[in-house]
Amino acid sequence: MEARTKITIVLAVILILIAGFAYGQDRAINPNQLPKTAKTFIYSNFKGIDIGSAVEDRELYGVDEYNVYLANGIKIEFDRNGNWKEVDGKHQKIPYNFIPSNIRHYVAKNFPHTFITQIKKGRWSYEAELSNGIELEFDKNGNFTKIDD
Incomplete structure (x- = not known):
């Protein structure tokens, strides 16, 4: 060359x-x-x-x-079209209206003295962080899958 x-x-x-x-x-x-x-x-x-x-x-x-x-x-993080991807309350309770009902009900039933401080929506799943530091994973329909380590 x-x-x-x-x-x-x-x-x-x-x-x-x-x-x-x-x-x-x-x-x-x-x-x-x-x-x-x-x-x-x-x-x-x-x-x-x-x-x-x-x-x-x-x-x-x-x-x-x-x-x-x-x-x-x-x-709050949005994609290029304005759809929410993540809401981070910085350790304070975030509003629940937009969080899928399955996730809200699971947290209320299994972690009654906590609240969601952060939620991330991925293509196939959701991740929610609770006020006690526990991170939960849910499928795209809001069904609990695991506690994230």
Whole structure:
């Protein structure tokens, strides 16, 4: 391979890496710029709690996710469409309205003196952290599967 071709390839790789770093950044946004689904979720489940800040995580292909920080310290993570992925109460009780009923009932029955402080929704499961530090896993239908170590 000739030297000129090698230099061209190296420069192209460097430009791609620089572009990747430029797009893979967080950017503060006005809460009004959140997707409608995210705004509806916040206003339905966190009435009366102001949004402290909203951050957009951008990747090469566009927005990857949104992080919203409420005035009371709760952090909510949304996917690019505004669907919730995680609600972290930072050790305080989070609202239960959006949590599947199977999960709510399981926690109330089996851990009556605790409350959910964090919940994550994955493609095939949910993870819930309780006020006593126990982490529970549930399937996509909200059925208990195990205590996470």
